[in-house]
Amino acid sequence: MNVARTQTKQAPRRAPRPGAVLAALAAAQFTVMLATSIVNVALPQIRAGAGLSDGGTTWVVNAYGLAFGALLLAGGRAADLLGRHRVLIAGLALFAAASLSAGLATAADVLIAARAVQGLAAAAIAPAALALTMDQFPSGPGRGKALGVWGAVSGAGGAGGVLLGGVLTQAWGWPWVFHAVALGAALVLAAVAVLVPHAAGRGAGRGVGRFDLLGTATVTLALTCLVWSLTTARGAGWTDGRVLGALGAAAVLLAAFAVLERRRPHALIPPRLLTTGQVAAGNLLMALLGSVWIALFFFLPLYQQQVLGSSPLVTGAGQLPLAGANMLGATLAPRISRRIGGPVTVTAALLTEAAGLMWLSRISAHGSYLADLLGPSILIGLGLSIAFVQLTALAVNGVPREDAGLAGGLVNTTRQIGGAIGLAALATLAGSVTARASTRQPPLEALTAGYRTVFTVAAAVLLTTALLALLLTHRTGPRTATPSTGPASGPRPA
Known part of the structure; x- marks a missing residue:
């Protein structure tokens, strides 16, 4: 009996399957992206419930993005030095607590502060989860598939946030937008703790003194x-x-x-990082893609609610085709890139998304979802997801393991900062166009004119990005940007 018990105690724990590990890590990324967009549809209700001014309402969105974008590099480096698994767990715990606090907030300053803490926690989660994914899947077809899943959940998180925000706001009120995120973060924390090997998350292991x-x-x-x-x-x-x-x-x-x-x-961004592979090119292109990506999920729900008169629930449901196309494109991206090469794939993806935005630039004040939004949403979802997968691969492939967290933080930073720049510039442009148009057109016509201009400029940005991608990614051969190729950088013994 004692022998049996001893043998039972000494029996090695079965390692989780790679698919289960990837699911837990991808869920962490999904949670971060969900929190970015889930409040968009609920902003009018949040403003009334928390007593926010116009400026305060804006900061419900901005506080999260500001902390997230500004601290991503620090979060990535902390993951490399303190341990990716440890930083991911801590980030998820803080994220859940901040989300719960936001849902319970009855004062504007408390709500905005909780959103800022959410952003701080997200800055730890995103690079740590991406670095752990790179650790688990060495360069090859496995990494290509993993990045495909990563792209799918990233895009689905943005679109799913709009849908879930609409459902929760209409059914139970705006606090449940944050309570749902808190519950999701807690469940993801449990999954990561159980499924993701702790040893695989150790960083360079050389101490905090190198920070x-x-x-x-x-x-x-x-x-x-x-x-x-x-x-x-x-x-x-x-x-x-x-x-x-x-x-x-x-x-x-x-x-x-x-x-x-x-x-x-021991620089935060070692010069070697920007000269590794095509890290610099990948980050430049991701910043341009991000400038359009984040703005899209801001302006599209506004057009549906303010011009078409859709309810929060209908607005959220309208994001389903975009989310579905996004998931399909991300799944197909590695297969497409293996067939036609990374540079052609990313260029075609950017052109596809640009075509969808040009289609959106023809919206009218008397349009409908089926005629004006469904077709463009599918094109945009396909192009966005494929481009995201390819550019993420471009920015992390070939990076030494000790810098993987920093590389993940850098590509997330460029997307987030690009998004902040793009959203600020496009919102200012839309406002000025609407103001000029309102002197001679009805209010809905003037609003629509501003949105049309935004989508036209966004399409032009993507056309420029496609040209740059074609030039930059061809410099080192036809398949540099393919997620399934590149120097081996799989997990090493901790």
């Missing part, structure tokens, strides 16, 4: 000033003294960061 505190503080403050100025410019205008001052401070701090990083032995 570049000065560089981290400088770039975080620079990104905070940049994102704050861009989001504030939407309401205050580009000539506002605070906006100009923050932009100037961001420029000075970024210049100081560049000088510091050249001189520090």
Whole structure:
């Protein structure tokens, strides 16, 4: 009996299947993306329930994006140095607590503060989860499939957030938008703790002393000033003294960061990272894609509610075709890239998304979902997901294991900062076009004119991005951007 018990105690624990590990990590990414868009449909109800002003309502969105974008690099480096598994677990726990606090908030400042803490936690979750995925799936077809799943859940999180936000707001009220995210984060935390091997999440293991505190503080403050100025410019205008001052401070701090990083032995962004593979090209292209991506999920629900008069529930349901196309495209992306090569795949994907946005630029004040939105949504979903998978692969393939968390943080940062810049610029553009049109057109016509302009400019940005992708990704051969190729960088013994 004792022998049997001893043998039972010593029996090795069966390792979770790779698919289960990927599902847990992808769920963490889905949760982060869900929190980005789930509040969009509920903003009118949140404003009334929490007593927010116009500016305060904007900061329900901006507080999350500001903290998320500014702290991603720090989160990625912390994951590399402190352990990716440990940082992911801590981030999910903080994310769940902040989400619950946001749902319970009855004052505007408490709600906005909780959203900022959500963003801080997301900045730890996203790079750690991506680095763990790269650890679990070495370069090859397995990594291509993993990145396909990653792209699917990222896009589905954005579209699913609009849908879920509409359902919850209409059924139980706006607090459940945050309660649902809190419950989801808690479930993901449990899945990660059980399914993701702890040893695979260890970083470089060389101690906290190697963390570049000065560089981290400088770039975080620079990104905070940049994102704050861009989001504030939407309401205050580009000539506002605070906006100009923050932009100037961001420029000075970024210049100081560049000088510091050249001189520090353990820089936050080691120069070697930007010269590895096509990391620099991948991040530039991802920033341009992000400038359109985040704006799309902001303006599309507004058009449906403000112009077409759709309810929150109908608006959310209208995102289902886009989410479905997104998941399909992300699943097919690795297979397509193996057949025709990475550069052609990413260029075609960007052109497909641009075509969908050009179609959207023909919307009217008297349109309908079926005639004006369904077809463009499918094209955009397919193009967006394939481009995202390819550009993520471009930005992380070939990166040494000790820098994987930082590479994941960098590509998430460029997408988030690109999104902040794009959203601020396009919102300002839409507002100015609407203001001019309102002097000679009915209100709905004027609103629609602003949205048409936004979609036209977004299409032009993607056309430029497609041209750059064709030029930059062809430099090292026809298949550089393919997720299933590249130097082996699989998991090493911890």
